Amino acid sequence: MTGPLxxxxxxxxxxxxxxxxxxxxxxxxxxxxxxxQGMGSLPRNGFEPALLALIGTWLADRxxxxxxxxxVGSRQGWQEAPYRAVPCTPLDPAAMVRVPAIDPRLRVTIxxxxxxxxxxxxxxxxxxxxxxVLALQPRxxxxxxxxxxxxxxxxxxxxxxxxxxxxxxxxxxxxLSGQSVLRHGLQGDGWDDAAFDEALxxxxxxxxxxxARLFTLRAEGLLNGLEARVARARLSGLLIGLDLAATRAYxxxxxxxxxxxxxLAGLYVRALTAQGAAPGRIGGRVxxxxxxxxxxxxxx
Amino acid sequence: MTGPLxxxxxxxxxxxxxxxxxxxxxxxxxxxxxxxQGMGSLPRNGFEPALLALIGTWLADRxxxxxxxxxVGSRQGWQEAPYRAVPCTPLDPAAMVRVPAIDPRLRVTIxxxxxxxxxxxxxxxxxxxxxxVLALQPRxxxxxxxxxxxxxxxxxxxxxxxxxxxxxxxxxxxxLSGQSVLRHGLQGDGWDDAAFDEALxxxxxxxxxxxARLFTLRAEGLLNGLEARVARARLSGLLIGLDLAATRAYxxxxxxxxxxxxxLAGLYVRALTAQGAAPGRIGGRVxxxxxxxxxxxxxx
Numbered sequence: 172m173t174g175p176l177x178x179x180x181x182x183x184x185x186x187x188x189x190x191x192x193x194x195x196x197x198x199x200x201x202x203x204x205x206x207x208q209g210m211g212s213l214p215r216n217g218f219e220p221a222l223l224a225l226i227g228t229w230l231a232d233r234x235x236x237x238x239x240x241x242x243v244g245s246r247q248g249w250q251e252a253p254y255r256a257v258p259c260t261p262l263d264p265a266a267m268v269r270v271p272a273i274d275p276r277l278r279v280t281i282x283x284x285x286x287x288x289x290x291x292x293x294x295x296x297x298x299x300x301x302x303x304v305l306a307l308q309p310r311x312x313x314x315x316x317x318x319x320x321x322x323x324x325x326x327x328x329x330x331x332x333x334x335x336x337x338x339x340x341x342x343x344x345x346x347l348s349g350q351s352v353l354r355h356g357l358q359g360d361g362w363d364d365a366a367f368d369e370a371l372x373x374x375x376x377x378x379x380x381x382x383a384r385l386f387t388l389r390a391e392g393l394l395n396g397l398e399a400r401v402a403r404a405r406l407s408g409l410l411i412g413l414d415l416a417a418t419r420a421y422x423x424x425x426x427x428x429x430x431x432x433x434x435l436a437g438l439y440v441r442a443l444t445a446q447g448a449a450p451g452r453i454g455g456r457v458x459x460x461x462x463x464x465x466x467x468x469x470x471x
Numbered sequence: 472m473t474g475p476l477x478x479x480x481x482x483x484x485x486x487x488x489x490x491x492x493x494x495x496x497x498x499x500x501x502x503x504x505x506x507x508q509g510m511g512s513l514p515r516n517g518f519e520p521a522l523l524a525l526i527g528t529w530l531a532d533r534x535x536x537x538x539x540x541x542x543v544g545s546r547q548g549w550q551e552a553p554y555r556a557v558p559c560t561p562l563d564p565a566a567m568v569r570v571p572a573i574d575p576r577l578r579v580t581i582x583x584x585x586x587x588x589x590x591x592x593x594x595x596x597x598x599x600x601x602x603x604v605l606a607l608q609p610r611x612x613x614x615x616x617x618x619x620x621x622x623x624x625x626x627x628x629x630x631x632x633x634x635x636x637x638x639x640x641x642x643x644x645x646x647l648s649g650q651s652v653l654r655h656g657l658q659g660d661g662w663d664d665a666a667f668d669e670a671l672x673x674x675x676x677x678x679x680x681x682x683a684r685l686f687t688l689r690a691e692g693l694l695n696g697l698e699a700r701v702a703r704a705r706l707s708g709l710l711i712g713l714d715l716a717a718t719r720a721y722x723x724x725x726x727x728x729x730x731x732x733x734x735l736a737g738l739y740v741r742a743l744t745a746q747g748a749a750p751g752r753i754g755g756r757v758x759x760x761x762x763x764x765x766x767x768x769x770x771x
Contacts, residue, residue, distance in 0.1 A: 254694075290683075291690040321652070321686060337686040339651065346646045351639065352621070378679040382710075383590075383717035386621060386637040390591040394554075410682075417683035 176202055178229055180236040182463040183222070185243035186296060187211040192226050198464050202229075210242040210249075218249035219272055222279075230276045237279040238463040240299035244268065244281040254286035254293060257332045261285070261301035262466055282466065285332060292337050296459075297323045300430055303462030304453055305330060313426030316443070316450070318435045320345070322414060324421040336421060340414040341435065344407060353385065353406065356392030361400030364441075367408040371442050374412025381413050411442050422448055431455040476502055478529055480536040482763040483522070483579075485543035486596060487511040492526045498764050502529070510542040510549075518549035519572055522579075530576045537579040538763040541596035544568065544581040554586035554593060557632045561585070561601040562766055582766065585632060592637050596759075597623045600730055603762030604753055605630055613726030616743070616750070618735045620645070622714060624721040636721060640714040641735065644707060653685065653706065656692030661700030664741075667708040671742050674712025681713050711742050722748055731755040 178194035178201050185191075188209040194202040208221040222237070229235070244252030252268035267280040284295035297317050304311055305327070317323040320341040326333040348357045374381055388406060391397035415422070422443060428451035429439050436452070443450045478494035478501050485491075488509040494502040508521040522537070529535070544552030552568035567580040584595035597617050604611055605627070617623040620641040626633040648657045674681055688706060691697035715722070722743060728751035729739045736752070743750045 286690075286694055288694070290687050291694050292687065293690045293693055336683055337690070338682045339685050340682065342651055343682075346650060350646060350650060351642055378681065379713075379716035379719070381678070381681070381717065382638045382640065382643075382713045383636055385639050387590050387592065390586075390593045390637070393593055394586055394588070394591050413679075413682045416679035417681065419679070 176229055177231045178202070178235075180238065180467055181226055181229060182460055183237055183239035183243070184296070184299075184459050185210060185239050185241045185248075187242045190221060190225060192222070193460060194226075194229050195460070195464070198461070200460065210245060210247065213249075215249070218243065219274065219277070222277070223274060233276070234278045235276055236467065237277060238267075238282070238466055239279060240282040240459065240463060241296035244283060245295055248281075249279075250281060252281045252283040254284045255298075257285050257287050257334060259285070259331055261298040261305065261327075261332050262462060264466055267466060280466075282463070285335070287335060290336075292335055294323055294335060294337070297325070298332070299462035299466075300455065300458040301325060301327065301332060301462070302465055303458035303460065304428070304430065306461040306465040307453070307458070311428070313428065314421050316422070316427060316429045316439055317455075318429065318431050318433075318439045322439075324418045326421060326425075336418055338414045338417055340410050344410050347385070347406060347410075348403065353389050353402075356389055356397060356402045357399055357406065359399040359403075361398075361403075363398075363401045363404040366401045366404040367438070367441070368445060370405040370408025371412040371415075371445060372408075374409045375416050375446070378413055378416040381409060384409055407438060408442075411438060415442055415446065422446075427451070428453055430458055476529055477531045478502070478535075480538065480767055481526055481529060482760055483537055483539035483543070484596070484759050485510060485539050485541045485548075487542045490521060490525060492522070493760060494526075494529050495760070495764070498761070500760065510545060510547065513549075515549070518543065519574065519577070522577070523574060530574075533576070534578045535576055536767065537577060538567075538582070538766055539579060540582040540599035540759065540763060544583060545595060548581075549579075550581060552581045552583035554584045557585055557587050557634060559585070559631055561598040561605065561627075561632050562762060564766055567766060580766075582763070585635070587635060590636075592635055594623055594635060594637070597625070598632070599762035599766075600755065600758040601625055601627060601632060601762070602765055603758035603760065604728070604730065606761040606765040607753070607758070611728070613728065614721050616722070616727060616729045616739055617755075618729065618731050618733075618739045622739075624718045626721060626725075636718055638714045638717055640710050644710050647685070647706060647710075648703065653689050653702075656689055656697060656702045657699055657706065659699040659703075661698075661703075663698075663701045663704040666701045666704040667738070667741070668745060670705040670708025671712040671715075671745060672708075674709045675716050675746070678713055678716040681709060684709055707738060708742075711738060715742055715746065722746075727751070728753055730758055 179196050182193040190208045191205040250270040270279040285298045315325040322338045322340045325335040388402045479496045482493040490508045491505040550570040570579040585598045615625040622638045622640045625635040688702045
């Protein structure tokens with residue numbers, strides 16, 4: 172049996188619905204814990220207890236560096252970390268915001284998000300992943316696609332975020348498949364690649380038909396017994412197609428890398444490949460940790 | 472004090488979320504009652520009690536004709552009234568479906584909905600309003616727009632429904648304004664016509680930008696304090712613009728009438744007018760009652 176674990180520092184990814192903490196030794200992950208105490212479920216004074224409950228056993232008598240990113244830095248978070256304006260580097264050590272914790276062992280700083288004036292846009296958390304990509308591939312110049320509830324398309328050049336665009340594709344899929352009349356025909360598992368490809372192509376060629384195609388999924392279920400796996404793949408294809416139609420200026424003719432390990436990221440890779448792009452792929456967790464580690468290295 | 476009211480017949484508009492009954496003398500409404508006992512909240516054996524609770528005092532010792540339309544005739548309703556296939560007249564007296572009620576005073580029939588094979592589509596309830604429009608304006612030839620949770624565009628010619636198209640515009644607005652991240656910036660009353668017009672025009676000219684414009688509403692709220700009344704009008708304009716972009720083949724160059732008395736119908740009139748159409752307008756309730764009355768007249 173080993174003694175208690177005392178990492179060198181702690182990396183924290185704190186979003187709206189989740190809290191993930193990593194015990195770090197340099198760039199190496201010693202241990203990983205998570206809870207559902209996301210920003211959205213916590214009052215201002217609930218953040219420190221939520222963090223201590225998760226990482227308490229990692230703390231020693233000396234102060235511990237904790238680097239956090241995500242919605243924990245929003246106006247409704249633990250401490251607001253005001254947005255930095257693009258064009259700028261994704262993270263700036265001097266702009267990390269110190270949180271006044273009660274427990275003297277905690278030395279917490281939060282990474283600020285980024286904002287764009289025109290068209291108006293914001294991000295929180297993704298800036299750290301972008302910094303991580305640049306830590307891993309310092310010469311990356313092109314477009315990053317960060318799929319998720321809100322997919323971010325980010326133009327990166329010369330180590331800076333030049334511009335970005337948020338598309339609510341993941342949230343639209345969740346609302347339509349979980350809460351709309353379409354939900355009746357979308358339950359279950361399974362998938363149909365051909366249906367995804369066809370719907371993707373249709374939405375990109377004829378984005379104006381999007382609204383009309385949605386209810387067709389329901390009607391085909393009622394009239395022709397459309398299978399849920401086909402309907403779900405088709406809805407996903409329509410939404411990602413509309414996303415790619417809106418963000419063509421980002422990915423067309425640019426080097427593109429898709430960030431993420433999950434199924435959704437795989438669909439964006441498939442969709443971009445179908446459109447003639449040759450997207451690279453980078454893990455989401457490794458990018459987050461590399462971004463937080465970089466802040467630490469730069470500050471030290 | 473008058474004695475109890477015994478109408479000649481009873482008209483019933485029974486949707487997913489509402490139940491409305493009208494005590495009728497010929498085409499005249501003597502009284503009107505409603506409840507929230509819609510199809511969605513009732514088990515199969517709950518329909519007759521829900522109806523009796525609402526209209527019990529209207530019944531005499533003799534059998535009473537009750538004509539119903541809407542989701543009450545769906546597979547999950549009181550009694551399934553199978554869809555009729557277009558092209559066809561909106562209602563056919565011979566196709567009205569008799570419901571076996573337990574109370575001997577009730578003689579209930581339900582109007583079947585319509586289905587379309589290609590592209591697959593269905594309607595329930597709107598067919599009765601269309602029949603009502605034709606009862607009121609027998610020579611109507613053109614396109615009917617029936618706004619609502621699911622907006623229906625219907626091509627009517629020579630007394631028949633030729634084709635139709637459902638667009639989930641109302642449901643998308645409800646989901647996005649009530650449940651998505653956009654809800655934070657959309658609460659309250661108030662409206663901005665200029666914001667609606669601008670967003671409508673933008674969505675129609677560039678439907679491919681739709682996905683990208685959605686999150687902008689949130690970002691402008693965070694960065695520039697975008698007013699809720701402007702954001703709400705803009706979201707509405709984007710969605711109705713995407714609707715009109717999808718249904719251009721229906722309304723462009725056709726005589727169009729918008730059916731409905733409410734605010735949403737007014738927005739479709741405004742949008743169509745901005746696109747150079749000169750839409751007529753017909754009340755929704757009067758159309759429903761005229762449709763149900765016509766079935767009665769035809770059967771008598």
